[in-house]
Amino acid sequence: MPQLAIDATCLPQYDKLDGPTRERLRAVTRKFREMSWESLLAHPDLRIRRLPHGQDPRIRTFRLSDTWTGVMLAPESGETFLLVHLLPKESAESWAADQRHDVNSVMGTLERRDAAALAPVVPAEPSAPPRPAGAAPAATDPAPAGAAAGTAPSGTAGAPAGGAPAPEPGGLFDRVTDRELERLGVDPEIRGFCRSLKDAAELRAWRPALPQDQYEVLSALAEGHSVQRVLQEVVAPRRPRIGAVATDDYDTAIRHTRERVIVVGDDQEVEDVLAGEFNAWRVFLHPKQRDLAYRAHFSGPAKVSGGPGTGKTVVALHRVKFLAEHLPLDGRVLLTSFTNALVESLKRNLALLLPDELLDDVDVVTTDKLALDVVKEARPDVRLRTDTRGLFANIARQHRLDFPPDFLYSEYRHVVMAQGIGTLEGYLDPDARRGRTAPLDTDRRRAVWHAISEARARMRTGRALAAEEIHAEAARLLAERSEKPYTNLVVDEAQDLHPMQWRTLRAAVAHGPNDMFITGDNRQRIYDNTVSFKQLGIGVVGRSYPLRVNYRTTEEILTWADGIMRGRVPNELGEAAPEPPGSVRCVLSGPPPEVHGAADEPDELDALAERVRGWLAEGIAPGDVCVTTRTNRLRDSVAAHLRARSLPAAIFNPGRHSVTDEAGSVRVTTMHGVKGLEFRAVAVTGATAAALPLMDHVTSPDIDENQHRADLDAQRSLLYVACTRARERLYVSWHGEPSPFLP
Numbered sequence: 033m034p035q036l037a038i039d040a041t042c043l044p045q046y047d048k049l050d051g052p053t054r055e056r057l058r059a060v061t062r063k064f065r066e067m068s069w070e071s072l073l074a075h076p077d078l079r080i081r082r083l084p085h086g087q088d089p090r091i092r093t094f095r096l097s098d099t100w101t102g103v104m105l106a107p108e109s110g111e112t113f114l115l116v117h118l119l120p121k122e123s124a125e126s127w128a129a130d131q132r133h134d135v136n137s138v139m140g141t142l143e144r145r146d147a148a149a150l151a152p153v154v155p156a157e158p159s160a161p162p163r164p165a166g167a168a169p170a171a172t173d174p175a176p177a178g179a180a181a182g183t184a185p186s187g188t189a190g191a192p193a194g195g196a197p198a199p200e201p202g203g204l205f206d207r208v209t210d211r212e213l214e215r216l217g218v219d220p221e222i223r224g225f226c227r228s229l230k231d232a233a234e235l236r237a238w239r240p241a242l243p244q245d246q247y248e249v250l251s252a253l254a255e256g257h258s259v260q261r262v263l264q265e266v267v268a269p270r271r272p273r274i275g276a277v278a279t280d281d282y283d284t285a286i287r288h289t290r291e292r293v294i295v296v297g298d299d300q301e302v303e304d305v306l307a308g309e310f311n312a313w314r315v316f317l318h319p320k321q322r323d324l325a326y327r328a329h330f331s332g333p334a335k336v337s338g339g340p341g342t343g344k345t346v347v348a349l350h351r352v353k354f355l356a357e358h359l360p361l362d363g364r365v366l367l368t369s370f371t372n373a374l375v376e377s378l379k380r381n382l383a384l385l386l387p388d389e390l391l392d393d394v395d396v397v398t399t400d401k402l403a404l405d406v407v408k409e410a411r412p413d414v415r416l417r418t419d420t421r422g423l424f425a426n427i428a429r430q431h432r433l434d435f436p437p438d439f440l441y442s443e444y445r446h447v448v449m450a451q452g453i454g455t456l457e458g459y460l461d462p463d464a465r466r467g468r469t470a471p472l473d474t475d476r477r478r479a480v481w482h483a484i485s486e487a488r489a490r491m492r493t494g495r496a497l498a499a500e501e502i503h504a505e506a507a508r509l510l511a512e513r514s515e516k517p518y519t520n521l522v523v524d525e526a527q528d529l530h531p532m533q534w535r536t537l538r539a540a541v542a543h544g545p546n547d548m549f550i551t552g553d554n555r556q557r558i559y560d561n562t563v564s565f566k567q568l569g570i571g572v573v574g575r576s577y578p579l580r581v582n583y584r585t586t587e588e589i590l591t592w593a594d595g596i597m598r599g600r601v602p603n604e605l606g607e608a609a610p611e612p613p614g615s616v617r618c619v620l621s622g623p624p625p626e627v628h629g630a631a632d633e634p635d636e637l638d639a640l641a642e643r644v645r646g647w648l649a650e651g652i653a654p655g656d657v658c659v660t661t662r663t664n665r666l667r668d669s670v671a672a673h674l675r676a677r678s679l680p681a682a683i684f685n686p687g688r689h690s691v692t693d694e695a696g697s698v699r700v701t702t703m704h705g706v707k708g709l710e711f712r713a714v715a716v717t718g719a720t721a722a723a724l725p726l727m728d729h730v731t732s733p734d735i736d737e738n739q740h741r742a743d744l745d746a747q748r749s750l751l752y753v754a755c756t757r758a759r760e761r762l763y764v765s766w767h768g769e770p771s772p773f774l775p
């Protein structure tokens with residue numbers, strides 16, 4: 033029986049179909065799976081048509097409804113049909129006639145190109161593959177027909193219309209030879225075409241017309257990566273593991289192109305795939321993502337880093353799936369993150385990916401909850417203390433320590449607990465305070481140690497323990513257990529965890545293959561924690577992997593937001609060394625961010641309300657809009673202001689609500705509250721100099737200059753995180769003096 037595969041291009045289209053058309057599509061897909069090709073061709077309702085002037089003899093159209101047409105690829109073998117696109121009837125045939133599918137001779141993937149748009153600009157080389165039978169002569173429209181609106185070059189990307197461009201000096205790919213391009217899977221047609229390109233913007237404008245994987249190769253080369261690196265990072269992950277590529281074997285290529293094609297088995301799968309435009313991540317993984325998530329064996333902890341929106345959480349979720357599928361009988365997986373809101377969001381997404389029987393084997397909890405549960409098992413009367421900062425300030429006063437108010441707490445948190453120092457001797461060790469800038473002689477260290485010891489003793493007697501104490505105790509209890517509670521552990525948003533939290537995690541799983549899988553991004557570190565994995569016994573050397581494709585944010589927004597981090601080279605996650613250079617590519621493009629400086633707060637809020645109203649009028653659903661502020665006070669004012677102007681607005685408290693609770697309203701929340709989330713449109717309000725940075729939350733340089741700088745960086749990151757939550761639209765406003773962090 034033939035099989036059906038679905039191309040990811042169909043997903044956003046499915047959203048546009050009405051109920052009866054969707055039902056009909058399901059019925060049609062059933063026929064494709066169940067009937068022979070001859071019966072399908074003869075079927076009166078389907079009206080399967082070959083396009084007499086099409087570029088690709090394998091493409092057919094079929095009737096979906098009076099207004100919608102399906103486009104499919106029907107390889108001669110008839111084994112696997114590919115549903116390529118769903119289009120309004122009037123545009124379907126011309127689109128389908130322009131496209132051509134080929135099997136990439138190096139990567140073995142099925143690629144689609146707009147052959148009609150490319151025809152005038154590809155050289156007619158003798159080495160070019162013969163046009164498929166039935167292909168049309170070169171079309172005359174030189175611009176890439178499917179190019180994103182406004183991005184295609186108005187002319188011919190530097191090439192004379194109607195003829196092949198002669199290679200010109202100063203081309204984008206001059207440094208790469210034809211032989212190298214060939215090794216990278218760039219076919220003769222595209223090799224000839226790319227010689228005419230002058231810069232990366234021109235290449236990007238042609239993207240919709242170019243075969244997808246070859247575009248990836250060219251864009252990595254255009255970024256300046258070496259041929260070797262492109263071979264390793266782009267070509268190798270796509271190559272079939274075994275066997276040679278046969279360019280006439282479309283069935284195999286369809287199955288092999290898992291980045292954008294999925295073979296479906298039954299109605300439920302068809303529905304699951306098609307209905308999931310925003311859940312494409314469940315099905316279509318980048319080869320690098322798939323490789324990391326489903327790799328059978330990492331010999332120890334593995335770390336995945338990458339800028340915002342590069343799919344780290346997606347990889348973490350798929351990794352949990354892989355681990356849960358391969359658990360020993362009594363095994364358990366822990367998926368953990370920093371805040372309740374993040375954990376809620378992970379739980380929801382995991383439930384979309386895993387069947388119930390696998391979900392039962394996975395715990396999704398914050399690292400703090402894990403530690404508290406472990407401690408409570410041994411001492412049920414213990415509870416979490418929330419006023420630790422105040423306690424230390426009191427004790428510092430009582431001990432008459434002449435330091436700034438937060439000094440004692442900072443010393444406790446960032447020296448004593450971060451390094452797990454348990455004795456006065458340990459604290460007096462010359463290395464104990466390495467990296468701290470305020471010097472402390474031995475007498476003062478003794479005084480500080482006594483004050484810290486008293487605070488710790490008071491917490492223990494009162495049984496209300498700071499999170500730091502709970503983790504120290506949890507790590508101790510877990511280290512004593514010969515049977516660890518977890519077989520594997522997956523940590524998301526790892527950049528924000530404190531060393532004491534890492535000790536708990538390290539102790540919760542035995543050392544060994546696949547023990548820890550860690551994802552994070554130091555650019556997004558918004559809490560005051562810096563970590564050395566090496567010191568914590570988490571060896572990731574040789575098992576660190578970057579992700580470099582941003583799936584969330586438009587290029588315009590990401591480029592602007594990157595200006596917030598200008599000149600800052602973050603340290604690699606869990607290391608003291610700077611991150612190696614490497615750029616991120618965006619899949620999406622759109623309008624640039626809007627910025628607005630107002631005279632005062634009421635003016636700023638008025639302008640915000642109009643912006644939000646405009647988005648809603650454009651058809652963006654209220655639940656897809658988020659307004660974010662630095663403080664709770666401004667958050668409340670914004671919500672009240674929007675409501676007073678009849679806009680549906682709800683305050684989102686990430687600690688208490690799950691993300692979908694307020695689906696019918698514009699979400700108003702703090703910058704901390706948007707971490708890990710994403711929205712079609714985001715407004716960042718109150719980006720004024722007085723609020724970003726908020727100096728209350730920045731360690732004074734008198735206490736420690738390094739910590740002072742790290743705290744300022746964390747606030748800069750907070751703005752960066754808020755801005756990179758936007759998928760399509762970003763609006764940033766302030767009143768009075770703008771934040772110095774703004775680009």
Ligand SMILES: Nc1ncnc2c1ncn2[C@@H]1O[C@H](COP(=O)(O)OP(=O)(O)OP(=O)(O)O)[C@@H](O)[C@H]1O
Binds near residue numbers: 310313344345
């Ligand atoms: N292979 C993929 N195909 C389609 N969409 C993807 C893919 N990978 C990730 N995405 C989408 O990209 C967006 C960002 O993914 P994700 O949240 O995993 O990124 P992240 O790196 O964890 O982001 P951040 O660090 O900014 O929180 C999500 O909407 C996700 O569904």
